[in-house]
Amino acid sequence: MTMKIDFHIHSCLSPCAALEMSPRAIVAGAQAAGLDGIALTDHGCVENLPAFHKACSEANMPCLYGLEATSSEEVHTLCLFDQLEPALEFGRIIYNSIGEFPNDPDRFGQQPIVTVDGDVTGFADKLLFAATTISFFDLVPMALEAGALCIPSHIDRPYLGAISQLGFLPDLPYDAVEVVAQVPPSGTEKWPMVRFSDAHHPEDIGRCFTEVDAEAFTVPALREAFQRLLQK
Amino acid sequence: MKISELNELGFTCLQNQFEDADLVGGYTSDLLSDVMANLKEGQVLITIQAHKNTIAVASLSGAAAVIFCHGRSAAADVIEAAANEGIALFTTPNNQFDVTVKVSDALR
Numbered sequence: 001m002t003m004k005i006d007f008h009i010h011s012c013l014s015p016c017a018a019l020e021m022s023p024r025a026i027v028a029g030a031q032a033a034g035l036d037g038i039a040l041t042d043h044g045c046v047e048n049l050p051a052f053h054k055a056c057s058e059a060n061m062p063c064l065y066g067l068e069a070t071s072s073e074e075v076h077t078l079c080l081f082d083q084l085e086p087a088l089e090f091g092r093i094i095y096n097s098i099g100e101f102p103n104d105p106d107r108f109g110q111q112p113i114v115t116v117d118g119d120v121t122g123f124a125d126k127l128l129f130a131a132t133t134i135s136f137f138d139l140v141p142m143a144l145e146a147g148a149l150c151i152p153s154h155i156d157r158p159y160l161g162a163i164s165q166l167g168f169l170p171d172l173p174y175d176a177v178e179v180v181a182q183v184p185p186s187g188t189e190k191w192p193m194v195r196f197s198d199a200h201h202p203e204d205i206g207r208c209f210t211e212v213d214a215e216a217f218t219v220p221a222l223r224e225a226f227q228r229l230l231q232k
Numbered sequence: 233m234k235i236s237e238l239n240e241l242g243f244t245c246l247q248n249q250f251e252d253a254d255l256v257g258g259y260t261s262d263l264l265s266d267v268m269a270n271l272k273e274g275q276v277l278i279t280i281q282a283h284k285n286t287i288a289v290a291s292l293s294g295a296a297a298v299i300f301c302h303g304r305s306a307a308a309d310v311i312e313a314a315a316n317e318g319i320a321l322f323t324t325p326n327n328q329f330d331v332t333v334k335v336s337d338a339l340r
Contacts, residue, residue: 016284074263099265107288107317129285131265158304159283 003036003217006209007064007080008153008178008196011052013042015109015128017200022118023048023055025202030061033206037217039064039080043128044098046091047113053084054116062217068153069094069143070129071136075165076153078178079143082219090146095124097132136162140172149175149219149226151194156185176226192226233338235297235320238276241334243299246306247314247321253296255339260332264289271295278331282306282323284313291317299335301328 009026010017023040030038038061040052049065056063065087066080079094081087102125103111111124134142136152143150154161155169155177162169162177169177169188176192177184184193194210214225236252239245256274261267262281271277273294279286282304290298297320300306306314306321314321324331 072265074265099268101268101292104292107291130268131263159281160285 001215002211002213003062004034004206004209004211005037006030006033006035006196006199006206007037007039007066007151007194008041008068008078009038009199009205010068011040011042011048012110012112012114013045013048013124013128014200015043015103015105015111017109018202019110019112020202021200022114023052023116024118026052026205027055027059027061029199029202029205031059033209035206035209037062037064038205039066039078041066041068041078041080043068044070044126044130044132045095045111045124045128046088047122047124049084049087049091051114051116058116064149066148067091067094069134069139070098070131070160071139072131072133073136073165074131074160075136075162076160077136077139077143078151078153079146079148080151080219081146081148082217083147086147090143090148094132094134095126097134098126098128099130099133101127101130103127136166137170137172140174144173147219149222151176151178153178154180154198155188156181175223176229192229194226194229235276237338238297238299238320238322238335241338243322243324243331245320245322246300247311247319249315250297250318250320255296255335257339258332258335260328262328268292276335278328278335280304280328282310284310286310287313287317287319290319295319297322299324299331301326301331
């Protein structure tokens, strides 16, 4: 089954995202964009995943539960689970390893934890875009061992991607690499290439997507579907 | 040395809405977590990280100015964020080493 997927979407929990990015608004945006599967990937925190799970279940929108982790070298990396509980467990390890910088909402933006209705139940205290103490070289195997799909974010962007932060893309067993430019950087051809929106505002959802042919909406089936992208 | 004197060192000002205070030193780094931990109030940040988070981190630490090296230009939202925070922004084709030496010499 061919699916249009966008696995890089931020909710209001990310300080840089719009406050109207509630779980239901994300699902509505995904439906409007004609997407067949989405993932929530807030910076360093998974506390909006339970509400996202509800919003997707209500709307029968296939979804993955994720986060965008920041390595100690400030490389952004998507870690995507097909079950809520392991995502929460992994995500809390990531949050706990973020440096102890408190968020300053006036400077960086609010970090609200919300219900499916968008009611605020609390705030993430630490500044979520701050780096963890986990090296990228440890983060990738950690995510894979926890059962996630691991996809380095925007590897070719001039900041906060693997190439800008490390100088090159290390040879690690990623499931895919997220690319921004039309042509992928040389030396990255061995990994499946995906494009996602990195949406921070409702109108951005699905502005970039990837078409995959997946037999099921599970980590193993999506991993196989990504591999098939290499044969195209 | 005043912030505005960075112009005279050959750096191009991108954002000039700032109070022209004395520079008390500088910090050179491309890792924002390191900047957050170590940059001191009134210093100039010398970096290639020309994005919006840089301004947020600079303002958190009380940076007086930011110099983007290697010809990195700043997007409109970066300039706007710096204007809101009153942080002077400069750009230069020079690399971080050369900029650091120039600023350091001028501060002596």
